[in-house]
Amino acid sequence: MKLLVTGGAGYVGSVVTRLLLDAGHEVVVLDDLRTGHADAVPRGATLVTAGLADAARVLTPGSGFDAVLHFAGLIAAGESMVRPEIYWDVNVVGSLALLHAARAAGVPRMVYSSTAAVYGNPARIPVPETAPTAPTNTYGATKLAFDHALTSEVHAYGLAAVSLRYFNVCGALVRDDAMIGERHDPETHLIPIALEVAAGRRPHLEVFGDDYDTPDGTCVRDYIHVADLAAAHLLALDAATPKEHRVYNLGNGNGFSNLQVVDAVRAVTGHPVPVRVSPRRGGDPAALVASSVLARRELGWTPARPALHDMIGDAWAYLRR
Numbered sequence: 412m413k414l415l416v417t418g419g420a421g422y423v424g425s426v427v428t429r430l431l432l433d434a435g436h437e438v439v440v441l442d443d444l445r446t447g448h449a450d451a452v453p454r455g456a457t458l459v460t461a462g463l464a465d466a467a468r469v470l471t472p473g474s475g476f477d478a479v480l481h482f483a484g485l486i487a488a489g490e491s492m493v494r495p496e497i498y499w500d501v502n503v504v505g506s507l508a509l510l511h512a513a514r515a516a517g518v519p520r521m522v523y524s525s526t527a528a529v530y531g532n533p534a535r536i537p538v539p540e541t542a543p544t545a546p547t548n549t550y551g552a553t554k555l556a557f558d559h560a561l562t563s564e565v566h567a568y569g570l571a572a573v574s575l576r577y578f579n580v581c582g583a584l585v586r587d588d589a590m591i592g593e594r595h596d597p598e599t600h601l602i603p604i605a606l607e608v609a610a611g612r613r614p615h616l617e618v619f620g621d622d623y624d625t626p627d628g629t630c631v632r633d634y635i636h637v638a639d640l641a642a643a644h645l646l647a648l649d650a651a652t653p654k655e656h657r658v659y660n661l662g663n664g665n666g667f668s669n670l671q672v673v674d675a676v677r678a679v680t681g682h683p684v685p686v687r688v689s690p691r692r693g694g695d696p697a698a699l700v701a702s703s704v705l706a707r708r709e710l711g712w713t714p715a716r717p718a719l720h721d722m723i724g725d726a727w728a729y730l731r732r
């Protein structure tokens with residue numbers, strides 16, 4: 412297939428691009444490099460350095476794209492509470508421009524990076540796709556808004572859409588021919604920050620809040636290896652069906668508290684990770700754990716690296732590359 416990957420210079424998008432190229436697809440990456448890196452775009456893909464607002468420059472009538480995989484966006488839940496306007500602008504206004512361009516170009520399929528953050532504080536865990544959506548942060552609200560836009564598009568124009576709701580992505584693609592991992596600057600995610608502390612690049616880790624209603628008082632998350640997540644995108648592309656908006660949660664179904672993650676980082680690296688407890692970060696849900704039964708059943712998705720220690724080990728290998 413001929414595929415447009417938005418955000419293909421970012422963490423998840425670059426790993427998915429690698430797998431798409433391996434599978435023999437033709438890939439064009441659209442990325443304005445605001446948080447991504449040109450050298451993260453795997454060899455074999457064509458990079459167009461442009462924003463979502465200019466998607467019509469690539470998605471021209473007659474361009475012949477078979478699908479768009481839409482990763483581009485702003486991703487930091489904490490930042491979204493203090494700079495909400497940029498989240499609405501990029502994640503909603505930008506994504507709508509992409510959708511308009513895709514419609515005008517006659518693209519039949521779209522696979523979208525949605526998020527666990529759409530569920531807010533779920534009433535029960537693990538969270539199925541049928542759980543009510545009630546985001547606690549602006550990031551989740553903006554991602555959910557575009558999920559709704561996709562549903563409308565499917566009903567009105569017959570698009571084949573799949574929203575993949577990732578839980579917490581970590582790890583790296585570690586292969587002899589490809590080493591791709593997380594390179595956010597500044598980094599905001601727990602595992603890469605804890606690894607930077609283990610590597611001696613930061614003095615300590617701030618743990619945001621220890622007074623949540625969880626077993627040890629710190630937030631609980633469900634971590635998924637980026638390579639397993641990437642594999643689900645190829646399955647979603649095949650499963651996309653005209654006039655259907657499918658939604659799948661992607662996680663391993665195991666919750667780890669922030670302090671348990673820190674312990675795992677200490678165990679994997681063999682280095683100390685000093686911790687300081689600081690106040691809660693605005694907008695953080697207490698606990699998010701996925702039910703991915705539907706993805707396993709309908710997509711045939713089976714995670715190959717579900718163990719937290721393996722994910723941390725691969726992220727550690729990437730950091731020390």
Ligand SMILES: NC(=O)c1ccc[n+]([C@@H]2O[C@H](COP(=O)([O-])OP(=O)(O)OC[C@H]3O[C@@H](n4cnc5c(N)ncnc54)[C@H](O)[C@@H]3O)[C@@H](O)[C@H]2O)c1
Binds near residue numbers: 419422443580
């Ligand atoms: N990383 C996670 O844990 C996680 C969890 C759930 C969902 N997601 C979703 O997955 C997607 C990818 O996340 P990631 O971790 O790879 O993020 P990332 O920041 O590494 O990658 C995002 C990419 O999008 C590009 N981009 C941003 N705004 C753009 C715009 N307006 N026009 C063109 N390019 C633009 C950036 O330059 C970057 O290369 C996002 O949509 C995010 O919401 C991520």
Ligand SMILES: O=c1ccn([C@@H]2O[C@H](COP(=O)(O)OP(=O)(O)O[C@H]3O[C@H](CO)[C@H](O)[C@H](O)[C@H]3O)[C@@H](O)[C@H]2O)c(=O)[nH]1
Binds near residue numbers: 489528600630699
């Ligand atoms: O220095 C840090 C960084 C994070 N945390 C805590 O670690 C947990 C996980 O935080 P992350 O920032 O790593 O991840 P989030 O759960 O906030 O969000 C991530 O996963 C979501 C889905 O669950 C999203 O989609 C989002 O894009 C992605 O950033 C939270 O309790 C956070 O407060 C710390 O204590 N200290």
